[in-house]
Amino acid sequence: MSKYTVSVKSVESVTHDVLRIRTEKPPGLTFTPGQATELFIDKTGWETEGRPFTFTSLPDDEYLEFTIKTYASRKGVTNELRKLKGGDGLILNDIFGAIAYRGEGTFIAGGAGVTPFISIFRFLRSNSEIGNNKLIFANKTKADIILKQEFDSMLGTNFITILSDEKTEGYAHGLITVDFLKAHVTDFNRPFYVCGPPPMMDSLEAQLSDLKVDGKQIVKEEF
Ligand SMILES: Cc1cc2nc3c(=O)[nH]c(=O)nc-3n(C[C@H](O)[C@H](O)[C@H](O)COP(=O)(O)OP(=O)(O)OC[C@H]3O[C@@H](n4cnc5c(N)ncnc54)[C@H](O)[C@@H]3O)c2cc1C
Numbered sequence: 001m002s003k004y005t006v007s008v009k010s011v012e013s014v015t016h017d018v019l020r021i022r023t024e025k026p027p028g029l030t031f032t033p034g035q036a037t038e039l040f041i042d043k044t045g046w047e048t049e050g051r052p053f054t055f056t057s058l059p060d061d062e063y064l065e066f067t068i069k070t071y072a073s074r075k076g077v078t079n080e081l082r083k084l085k086g087g088d089g090l091i092l093n094d095i096f097g098a099i100a101y102r103g104e105g106t107f108i109a110g111g112a113g114v115t116p117f118i119s120i121f122r123f124l125r126s127n128s129e130i131g132n133n134k135l136i137f138a139n140k141t142k143a144d145i146i147l148k149q150e151f152d153s154m155l156g157t158n159f160i161t162i163l164s165d166e167k168t169e170g171y172a173h174g175l176i177t178v179d180f181l182k183a184h185v186t187d188f189n190r191p192f193y194v195c196g197p198p199p200m201m202d203s204l205e206a207q208l209s210d211l212k213v214d215g216k217q218i219v220k221e222e223f
Helices: 077-081 111-126 148-158 178-184 198-210
Strands: 004-013 018-024 036-041 051-054 063-069 089-096 106-110 134-139 159-163 192-196 218-222
Touching (some): 036 077, 051 063, 063 077, 063 111, 111 134, 111 148, 134 178, 148 159, 178 198
Parallel strands (some): 106 134, 106 192
Antiparallel strands (some): 004 018, 004 089, 018 063, 036 051, 036 089
């Protein structure tokens, strides 16, 4: 197990509550797209508060990137990350993660659950292998959609969004259901990559089971 301390290069806003944090990349650090690390803020009182975050840069990039949804009301690590500036330190611990690409399929994400798919799709795009992969991305409102433009340009009509708390033209409304999946997924024999909060994961697993999707086809991680 290696532990790395890295300096922050930049912090930008991606949405109203999502940050893009780039840091220097330590020599020797390797990961596969979809993997995460345990991250700590190198600041008194926070050095022991590790939280898992996914690398959204590519393994060959000269920097590390994280795309992080922040929760101001929880007064936890993500709220503290909102105060981060260039030159501040972050500590990276183990590298792990259940999500890895296994071939063309349907990706289903809720909110920050899309982060492992950012790295995977950027990797596929860099190899010209986006193919017929599909991303269904569920959010509360349009303003919560992370990297809409980038997904639109990478996936075109294979990027499908659904909003639970807002009725807006051009977006499906409600929660993902069996009927929604039947309307948008043409091949149920391909892999399903699923990542989101626990209630969404439970619901999707039940729906995919109803649709006779074999559990072995499902690559998943709960956020
Ligand atoms: C493998 C993996 C990879 C991940 N990658 C990313 C990523 O790349 N980007 C990303 O944005 N997220 C990612 N996550 C999720 C991320 O780890 C959490 O959002 C983060 O740990 C929250 O940390 P926090 O300290 O801000 O809040 P927490 O530690 O969740 O909460 C702090 C306190 O707030 C309270 N609290 C907790 N949950 C709630 C709630 N739902 N409502 C109200 N109060 C609550 C509790 O009192 C808790 O002690 C990943 C998760 C996993 C498992």
